[in-house]
Every structure is written in structure tokens, then in C-alpha cells.
Amino acid sequence: MADITVSVASGAGKNFPDGVRLADALAELVSGKKRKTILAATVNGHLVDLATPLHADATIEPIVADSEAGLEILRHSAAHLMAQAVKILFGKEVKVAIGPAIEDGFYYDFDRPVPFSPEDFDRIEAKMAELAAAALPITRREHSKAEALDFFRAQDEPYKVELLQDMEAETVSLYSQGDFADLCRGPHVPDTSWIKVFKLLRVAGSYWRGDEHRQMLTRIYGTAFPSEKELQAYLYRLEEAKKRDHRKLGRQLGLFTIQDDIGPGLILWQPRGALLRRLIEDYWKDEHYRNAYQLLYTPHIARHDLWKTSGHADFYSENMYAPMVIDEVPYQLKPMNCPFHIGVYKAEPHSYRDFPIRWCELGTVYRYERTGALHGLMRVRGFTQDDAHIFCLPEQLQDEIYNIIRLNQHILKTFGFDRYDVYLSTRPEKYVGSDANWALATDALKQALERMHMAYSIDPGEGVFYGPKIDIKIKDQLNRSWQCSTIQVDFNLPERFAMSYTGEDGAEHQPIMIHRALMGSLERFIGVLIEHYAGAFPVWMAPEQARIMNITDEQADWCHRVYEQLRGMGVRVEKDLRNEKLNYKIREAQLMKVPYMLIAGEREKAGGTITVRRRDGENLPAMSPEAFAKMVQEECSAHLKA
16 A cells, blocks of 8 residues: 655655544644644645545644634534434434534524423533533544435434435535434534533524525524633623623613614614714714715615616515506615716716716615514614725726725724724636736735735635625624625626726726725614623713713702803713702713713802713812813814824
């Protein structure tokens, strides 16, 4: 039997017999301490189990448990362990569906006559711990599709049978541990002893294959980590997240409401929330004006034919609302702003001297979201995009992308986000536009990121069909990622709408179009802001910057005068002149996350001052209303200029 050469990436190779197990090769190539943390590996770029036999020269990159890839494998294996425990405990009354790893954890969907509840978690976790302690080997076997169908029919697992019937592959893999087997591509940990630290978290309803007309299943969510310390840190973050839930704080702070009689996914902004939104919108408009953008306003509906031309009627119809007939002509609510901006472009001829053209709009769009997917401000049916479209010449493309990123960075920093992950998505298998244009756009995106000294990851093949893109996911105070900004180069719409300009050569040319959103949508961005700050907004964007309160009725007139004076100087102030104890009023202001409490007693009234208390409990010296207004203005200015 001929030898093969196996090496660890950037290390020396070693000869092994053909068919050597990956785990055995690693045992000789990697030190014992590190080897204990390896749960899988890539072999010549392909992710595989440690039991995989090697039949050719190979370069190995070990996957350790606490890496991103390692955590995904660990959690996917934990999902299988949970399903095995459920089948042992509840038997044939339970049918298993799918159980993937997800961000921060895993889930498994089950069909059971009586849905699972959190009361079942202790039993399931105990059985999982028992199975983990048994160190059951997790083995992979390949079977023909027909063999797998026979197996799952015999197991009376209809969901697995349906999945197999829809597969085109004639060979599939099953993973087994003890008496439990699951249809899966893998890879998995070598045995169940790797899954020591886990926690079941919650249950939810889930339609089979996301189809609301199919069976409602019970989804059990859980998580797993390499160590107990990591699990406890995660559970702490979960508790913090509950306290920061924007839906709860939205009610508490009087920011927004959603009512069934109006419709799910439709936001009613209450006065405080409307003011918060206006402050954000005004800042956004001012920054765009400073960066040479022009503001547009466009309608909420358009003729159905417009969406045919744009392609949305063909490729996006499932996300659009049904047409409405006006004067015997079908119209539809807009899911995008892009065709309207193109309409503005086509209202007059353009020359190469006009470029770049930068147009922005806070445009409300409407997209159909399934009821089960709706979530406070994060997933809604009507939302306002901080949209912009840039039309430019090929030689301007890199500079325009650079300017977008620079503005994006500045705005995110102003709102308190200075940590993010950046992804560059490249050409997918199906695309429009020439290879030369794709290369130009992709290189422009890369060069702009590198000019900004921004680290980024390549997301191969994940660009949209009409062009490559940059996605920016911001990190909040709990280190959670939120998809926020996107920059997309578009070769499709300029062609569909026959956009043109007169070049320096006197001929007609097609402009390059860039789509970009910095916040994503105002609704979602405000939801993230609420959770990021736990409702305690910085002074510059707090809808209520200060609240003045009297100690007794004797100071009511003075408080009212201060209130009017501060409002006249631009301070967002409210008053609490109720006949209640001062501590009670202070407590209420703290619950409403008001940055400053202004207290007036007889001494302050006599001296024409107010005592200032910060929401963290710090007391400042008594000062005049004018001095307080100046302090607030300076605090706001310092933040916005930073």
C-alpha cells in the first residue's frame, strides 16, 4: 500500500499509509495539548469528521472547539443529542423534523400531539447529560437514497422521508449515535462526551418548512459551549438582553405601539418615539447635506408596470402586496425606492459633467412579512429606509464607495457603534452584467475598504445577481451583531430602464448605479439603539433631556417659568408638578431614563436656580436655567462633533 503525505497547514509533512484516519494522522502531527481541543478538520479545504480516512496527499487545518467553525459543529451535534434524548423519553409519539446549528446555539423541530414546554427541559437535559457521559461514538455512513427512504419509513419518520424525496442526490449520509440516526451532511464531534456544557432555553411554534399552511411543530432552542464559564457568560448576556428588549422598553418609555386592530407589523410612533425619530432623521439629513447629497421625496405606490420593468413583479412578488386597481389601472405599494430615483434621473438628460449624482430619501416601503416572523421594530411590514442612490462614471466608482464608507463610519460612531464586522460579497453563479464590470466593481469595493483600513471577510458567491456588495454588521453593548449598512453596485436596473448619459465622446453611455443604506431602516435601527443603550439614550438624542420637579406647591410657578425658559432655549424639557413626594417623582424620571432631573425648592426659587441631578444619581451644584441650557448644548455639540 502506497504512502501518502499529510501535513498540517504551514507545517512539515509526514508519510502515512493510504487510508489512515484523520484522527490518527493528527495524533502524530499535533501536540497532545492542542489535539485535545480538535473536534474536526478541513482536508484540502473540505470540512470533515476526524474519523475520515485519507487516501491522497493532504493539507490539514484543525478545527478547535472554541473557533467559529468548531462551535457550529459542537452545537449541531448538541441538536442531535437533544433529538436522541427526546426520542428516548417520549418514543414514537414524537416525530423529528430538522435540527441545525444557528447563531449562538441550535434548535430542533418536533411534531408531538402535546407540544413541549419549558417544564420538559429538566428531563430532556438530564437524559442528554446521561448520553453525553456514555461517550457514544458518532459515526457517519453513506447510503443510497432508496436505502435511507426505507430506513426512515421503517422508523415512521415522515418528515425525514419528505426531505429525502425532495433531494436530487442519489447518495446521502446518516449520522448515528447509539440507537439514534439522523439524516445529515455533518461533520460532527467524534463522540457524545464532547457535548458536556449545554442548556435548553425556550420553545416556539414553527411551521414545517416555513409554510403556514403546513403542520405546526414545536421548536426547542438550546445552546452549547466548550466550557461552563462561556455558558454562564452567555446566560448573563441573555438576561441582560431581556432587560433591554426594545418591545418592553418601547412600552415603558412610551416610544411606539403595535395594535392588532390596525395590523401586525405596522408601527404607531407615540410622541416620545416620534420625537426620537425626528432627531435621528434631522441628523441624517444634515449629514447628507454636508456630504453633497440631495434630498428626494417619492410616492408610496406606482403602476404595476413599473415593477415589471424593474423586475420586482417577477422576482420579488412574494414579498409585495397585492395590486390595487385605480382608474382601471393596477398599482402596487412600493417594496423599494430605486425605480422612483431612476424616474427622477430620467426626467432630464444628463452629461458626463453632471456626475457624480447623489440622491437620498427617507422612503417608507412595504413588504410582506409572515406573521410569525414579525418582531417589534426589527421585522415589520412598513418601514423607512435611509436610502440613497449614487450615479457615477466608472472612474468615479472607487471614490464614491470610499465616501460612502467614510460617511457610514462617521454616522455609526455618532450613534455609539464603533465595532462591526464587514463582509464583501462576490459574484454568484447567476448574474447579470459583464465580467469586466463585475471585476471593476469588486475591485472598487475592495480598494475602498483598504483605503479606510477596514478589516473585512470575503463572502464568496453571496453577492446579489445584479452586483457585488459590502455588508456591515454592527456590534451592540452585549456584543450581538446586527445587519445594518449595505453598499451594492447595480448593473441591472440601469440596463432595464435604459439609463444613459452623453459622454465626453458625444456618444451615449450607461451610468453605474450604487444602492446604499447606512442604518438599514429607521425602525430596525431605533430598535437596536433602544437595546444598545437600554433606553438610556445619550443627551443629544434623548426625547426628554430634562424633567423639572417641585418639592412643594409653593415652587410650581417657578418651575413653570423655568420650563418655558428652557424650552425657548432649545432644551427638551418636561415638568412634573404633581403633589407627590420628591423621591417618588425622581424614581419615575429614572424609570423613564431621563438624563437630568431639575429640582426646585424654596432655596432654588429664591436664588433663581435649579438643582441638577443626573440619572445615575450624581448631584451637580445649583445653577441658573441659562447655565443648564448651555451645559446641555455643549454636551450635545461635543458629541456630534466628535
